[in-house]
Amino acid sequence: MRESSPSSPLWEELVPGGAHWSGVLRRGTTLRLTDVGGGANVAMLLYNNEEKLERYNMADTLKAQHTAHLTAGCACYSDMGRVLCSITGDSVGWHDPIGGVSNAAMVARRYGALSYQEARNACHRNGYDSLLNEVAKYGLGRRDLVPNINFFSKVVVDDGGNMAFAGGHSRAGDHVDLRFEMETLVVLSTCQHPLDPDPEYRPRDVKLTAWYSGPAGADDPCRNRCPENRRGFANTDRLYL
Amino acid sequence: MTTQLVESPLDPADALCREVVPAGEPWMKVVKQGQVFRILDLEGNQAVDTLFYSAADPEERYSAQDTIRGQGNIYLTTGTKLLSNLGNVMLTITADTCGRHDTLGGACSAESNTVRYALDKRHMHSCRDSFLMALAQWDRGMTKRDLSSNINFFMNVPVTPAGGLTFEDGISAPLKYVEMRAEMDVLVLVSNCPQLNNPCNAYNPTPVEMLVWDAP
Numbered sequence: 394m395r396e397s398s399p400s401s402p403l404w405e406e407l408v409p410g411g412a413h414w415s416g417v418l419r420r421g422t423t424l425r426l427t428d429v430g431g432g433a434n435v436a437m438l439l440y441n442n443e444e445k446l447e448r449y450n451m452a453d454t455l456k457a458q459h460t461a462h463l464t465a466g467c468a469c470y471s472d473m474g475r476v477l478c479s480i481t482g483d484s485v486g487w488h489d490p491i492g493g494v495s496n497a498a499m500v501a502r503r504y505g506a507l508s509y510q511e512a513r514n515a516c517h518r519n520g521y522d523s524l525l526n527e528v529a530k531y532g533l534g535r536r537d538l539v540p541n542i543n544f545f546s547k548v549v550v551d552d553g554g555n556m557a558f559a560g561g562h563s564r565a566g567d568h569v570d571l572r573f574e575m576e577t578l579v580v581l582s583t584c585q586h587p588l589d590p591d592p593e594y595r596p597r598d599v600k601l602t603a604w605y606s607g608p609a610g611a612d613d614p615c616r617n618r619c620p621e622n623r624r625g626f627a628n629t630d631r632l633y634l
Numbered sequence: 635m636t637t638q639l640v641e642s643p644l645d646p647a648d649a650l651c652r653e654v655v656p657a658g659e660p661w662m663k664v665v666k667q668g669q670v671f672r673i674l675d676l677e678g679n680q681a682v683d684t685l686f687y688s689a690a691d692p693e694e695r696y697s698a699q700d701t702i703r704g705q706g707n708i709y710l711t712t713g714t715k716l717l718s719n720l721g722n723v724m725l726t727i728t729a730d731t732c733g734r735h736d737t738l739g740g741a742c743s744a745e746s747n748t749v750r751y752a753l754d755k756r757h758m759h760s761c762r763d764s765f766l767m768a769l770a771q772w773d774r775g776m777t778k779r780d781l782s783s784n785i786n787f788f789m790n791v792p793v794t795p796a797g798g799l800t801f802e803d804g805i806s807a808p809l810k811y812v813e814m815r816a817e818m819d820v821l822v823l824v825s826n827c828p829q830l831n832n833p834c835n836a837y838n839p840t841p842v843e844m845l846v847w848d849a850p
Contacts, residue, residue: 455740
């Protein structure tokens, strides 16, 4: 792979707010998500590109690392005990793995149903349909939509289990870096978080920047975050012996 | 969380179905709309990993994220509506003598056991192996693709305000139960957890009982 870096990337692309995107990220590639204007949300699902039955697993990710939020040092686990990607950089500090995605009924109730006929590309789209639209391009469907990650969003849980969305969390220019440890199909939507209390439909733009970083080395902080991650990375390395 | 325990007026002697599920075994059955389904923790602190599907269209299934967001709380107890991936109410919890149940912790698997405990734990029994065996024997085209987020009845998996996730000792006890009314015809898939690596069940998986009553 040719030399690349965040300042000289393999490619860069703007995903407008409310849109959806998918692509294959190779082992050793890092994808930076940048919140262009502040207040963005990226709902994401991850699949092993070579065996799409293997996919991101919320519960395994949380359990392995004893966490209910994602940040630098965390790994995103598949349901097969392997690491799809790890978070190598993060200016935000907290990304939500439990809040889920919006759906058509919720968006219509909250923001009004605004169709393509009325609004062209400013029409109101929702997270669930956006992810479904994107996975369908690979022969996948509703059965493959499992719990997702919401990058740039924060949902806190109090001692009673009550969930609250933290407003004003991600600022203009904030970013998170995902280093892919497997050949991974990435599917994402830039629709608003389902708990975002903003009464206006204002999904925000997100910039994608990819460069070759190499996979996690032996002394990598994500690999060595905890004994669980050392075993998860060992399982992943076995795929590429 | 203040737990409000709610007992059921239903008498086990009137149940249509009473089946004991031994530790480590799966159980799969259709519960009809209006019927009431109880899971009875016979010996205490047993995790009952459970998936729900619409019997009419199994592509509609229980969604942990929609359920917790829909009620604004991560713990399940009396009054919780169990929502599907399509936003419909599948079941409503109508009685609960345990107090709360987990839906973030997921189901153990051979592969996740290698991560959580040790690489050589792969060959032990696991819930996802039980789920896969039950789906294969059900023989209606459902596969690993249909394994999504599940409920762990009787499990205690608190999330902290700082965003931590912990596994605490169970708050269940012998003969505690949870009961729910089916709001549509649901296919219930249970793995009575065989986990031997986790202290939450004192390393001793035990049997549970499933009871179903007709619509009152």
